[in-house]
Amino acid sequence: RKEVEQDPGPFNVPEGATVAFNCTYSNSASQSFFWYRQDCRKEPKLLMSVYSSGNEDGRFTAQLNRASQYISLLIRDSKLSDSATYLCVALSGYSTLTFGKGTMLLVSP
Amino acid sequence: DAGVTQSPTHLIKTRGQQVTLRCSPKSGHDTVSWYQQALGQGPQFIFQYYEEEERQRGNFPDRFSGHQFPNYSSELNVNALLLGDSALYLCASSPLSVTNYGYTFGSGTRLTVV
Numbered sequence: 740r741k742e743v744e745q746d747p748g749p750f751n752v753p754e755g756a757t758v759a760f761n762c763t764y765s766n767s768a769s770q771s772f773f774w775y776r777q778d779c780r781k782e783p784k785l786l787m788s789v790y791s792s793g794n795e796d797g798r799f800t801a802q803l804n805r806a807s808q809y810i811s812l813l814i815r816d817s818k819l820s821d822s823a824t825y826l827c828v829a830l831s832g833y834s835t836l837t838f839g840k841g842t843m844l845l846v847s848p
Numbered sequence: 849d850a851g852v853t854q855s856p857t858h859l860i861k862t863r864g865q866q867v868t869l870r871c872s873p874k875s876g877h878d879t880v881s882w883y884q885q886a887l888g889q890g891p892q893f894i895f896q897y898y899e900e901e902e903r904q905r906g907n908f909p910d911r912f913s914g915h916q917f918p919n920y921s922s923e924l925n926v927n928a929l930l931l932g933d934s935a936l937y938l939c940a941s942s943p944l945s946v947t948n949y950g951y952t953f954g955s956g957t958r959l960t961v962v
Contacts, residue, residue, distance in 0.1 A: 782938055782954060783891065783938070783953055837893065841890050
């Protein structure tokens with residue numbers, strides 16, 4: 740079983756739609772969790788951290804459920820520029836990042 | 849302030865050859881981690897260097913080795929290249945007392961093995 744699992748998609752949504760991504764992790768010792776965004780053939784960039792209390796950054800909301808070992812990302816009012824691959828990431832060990840395979844989002848006009 | 853710099857950006861090698869990839873960390877960062885990202889996959893942790901020592905290693909064979917220099921820059925060496933080593937190699941730097949906000953990724957080296 741992969742340490743971090745995500746639905747690879749692609750998710751095809753129209754502009755303005757709300758889309759949700761889910762992720763599960765298997766290592767209960769993981770300390771912190773994040774969502775990264777990766778554009779085609781570019782490096783991953785931090786989108787936001789994920790907290791148990793839930794956190795919001797503009798149109799993006801992330802949530803962590805430690806009991807279920809489940810992480811989510813909600814994107815509201817999707818923009819064309821949101822088209823990218825979204826990577827679910829767990830931080831563990833000596834500050835090493837474990838990435839999921841990523842979920843591809845395609846936002847169309 | 850320069851971020852993480854990797855070189856070269858692209859590289860084509862023949863099966864069986866050896867390759868060296870280079871990484872200069874962000875100013876103020878002393879820890880360097882290397883990741884391999886195959887097409888359609890998420891990045892996979894190769895190893896991490898701190899104080900010129902390998903601090904942690906992922907599930908990669910000994911053909912993958914590295915080095916960190918006193919100025920914190922790092923090299924990744926891969927021997928006896930296989931076709932399956934074709935990937936984007938990412939370097940990430942951070943301060944030792946890491947929070948995720950300390951992680952900065954370079955733009956990567958795209959290695960093609962033919």
